[in-house]
Amino acid sequence: xxxxxxxxxxxxxxxxxxxxxxxxxxxxxxxxxxxxxxxxxxxxxxxxxxxxxxxxxxxxxxxxxxxxxxxxxxxxxxxxxxxxxxxxxxxxxxxxxxxxxxxxxxxxxxxxxxxxxxxxxxxxxxxxx
Amino acid sequence: xxxxxxxxxxxxxxxxxxxxxxxxxxxxxxxxxxxxxxxxxxxxxxxxxxxxxxxxxxxxxxxxxxxxxxxxxxxxxxxxxxxxxxxxxxxxxxxxxxxxxxxxxxxxxxxxxxxxxxxxxxxxxxxxx
Numbered sequence: 001x002x003x004x005x006x007x008x009x010x011x012x013x014x015x016x017x018x019x020x021x022x023x024x025x026x027x028x029x030x031x032x033x034x035x036x037x038x039x040x041x042x043x044x045x046x047x048x049x050x051x052x053x054x055x056x057x058x059x060x061x062x063x064x065x066x067x068x069x070x071x072x073x074x075x076x077x078x079x080x081x082x083x084x085x086x087x088x089x090x091x092x093x094x095x096x097x098x099x100x101x102x103x104x105x106x107x108x109x110x111x112x113x114x115x116x117x118x119x120x121x122x123x124x125x126x127x128x129x
Numbered sequence: 130x131x132x133x134x135x136x137x138x139x140x141x142x143x144x145x146x147x148x149x150x151x152x153x154x155x156x157x158x159x160x161x162x163x164x165x166x167x168x169x170x171x172x173x174x175x176x177x178x179x180x181x182x183x184x185x186x187x188x189x190x191x192x193x194x195x196x197x198x199x200x201x202x203x204x205x206x207x208x209x210x211x212x213x214x215x216x217x218x219x220x221x222x223x224x225x226x227x228x229x230x231x232x233x234x235x236x237x238x239x240x241x242x243x244x245x246x247x248x249x250x251x252x253x254x255x256x257x258x
Contacts (some may be wrong), residue, residue: 015181024147033235034143037242052144068237090134093243100239109235110229113166114222126146 008069018102022068027053027061032088032096035071039086062086068093071118143238147231149224151197158180161217161225164200170216191215199224200248 021066023032028053034042042050067069070092074085089094152161161179163171171179177187194200199221203214217225 002199010178012179012181014166014179015158016155016159016162017181021155024153024155025230026145026153026223029148029235030143030145033145033238033242036239037143039242049139050141051141062196073241081174089161095203097243100243103232104236106158107229107233109162110165110225113162114226114229 008039014071016102016106018098019106020099022064023096023099025061027051028065029064030063031058031072031086031093035086035088036093037089039093039125040101044054047086084123109112145235146233147227148235149228151193151199152228154190154223156180156186157194158188160187160194160215161199161221164215164217165222165225168217168222170214173213173215176215194221 004070023029024092030053031047034047044058048055051058052088062071062073066073072087072089073086076083076085153160159182160176163176163179173187177184180187182190191200195202200217201218202217203216205212205214230232
């Protein structure tokens with residue numbers, strides 16, 4: 001067993017309470033990262049391709065994100081075809097960046113903790129690109 | 130709207146299919162990161178403190194992780210008090226490292242995509258520690 005650290009250091013040390021559940025869910029993290037990478041917005045069809053989601057799944061997750069005011073959705077027409085556009089909101093970007101800070105902490109904690117044999121595959125995986 | 134990239138580049142570009150749902154759930158990510166940082170194992174009570182989880186929640190998530198063979202749990206006694214010890218398995222460590230590789234990709238994608246004003250708080254957040 002590992003030596004326990006002081007109680008002060010331990011309390012919630014790995015709790016990661018900033019991992020906002022609205023953002024952390026895999027499909028929504030995928031949608032938000034696509035939209036952060038395309039700040040001027042994406043068509044529903046492009047977003048679907050980037051995230052490899054079905055129409056139904058993407059719609060459901062977009063609704064959750066819209067209700068949380070993290071994305072905005074506009075519907076229009078182009079050459080008589082309906083077009084749905086999705087954009088990340090200012091608030092969405094801010095909350096995504098806060099979430100990202102916690103995610104980086106997880107990566108740092110894990111990288112600091114895992115010390116595989118020199119030259120092993122896991123070590124190369126953890127080395128900065 | 131942003132320019133669409135080539136179809137080849139777009140398909141599943143932000144899908145992050147390697148974000149294993151067993152590991153990605155916040156409480157379980159918290160438990161596994163604690164155990165990766167303490168490879169010789171942790172007592173239930175210490176793990177509870179690190180992850181700031183209730184007894185019931187920690188038990189429930191440990192059961193999921195044990196069924197997936199990512200952690201092993203042993204029950205014993207010390208000075209007549211029951212002691213539960215938790216350890217990450219070899220398989221658990223390997224799968225955690227694979228998951229971590231995908232998490233690092235999310236961080237790289239997001240950091241590459243977000244270019245806030247120089248000197249802003251968000252930029253400092255994204256800068257390497």
